Amino acid sequence: YLTDRGELFASFEGRIGQSYRIHDWVLTPHVVGAAAHNHSDSSGSRDSVEYGPGISAKYWFAESATRASTGSAELIFQWRE
Numbered sequence: 547y548l549t550d551r552g553e554l555f556a557s558f559e560g561r562i563g564q565s566y567r568i569h570d571w572v573l574t575p576h577v578v579g580a581a582a583h584n585h586s587d588s589s590g591s592r593d594s595v596e597y598g599p600g601i602s603a604k605y606w607f608a609e610s611a612t613r614a615s616t617g618s619a620e621l622i623f624q625w626r627e
């Protein structure tokens with residue numbers, strides 16, 4: 547976010563993996579990489595780069611024989627160093 551107080555926070559996360567569908571569930575083991583930059587006039591700048599393994603479990607619901615799913619819920623677990 548950007549504010550008039552001289553603060554800046556920017557972050558990026560990328561994931562790559564293979565998805566497997568099991569009925570209404572989609573499991574995706576993945577590798578994640580993330581980077582962040584935080585700058586404040588009062589505390590200076592800090593940067594971080596993180597990477598590690600993860601898995602996500604996504605559930606699709608409200609699907610019928612004539613209509614695609616109308617919603618989903620996803621839970622993501624990651625270990626980043």
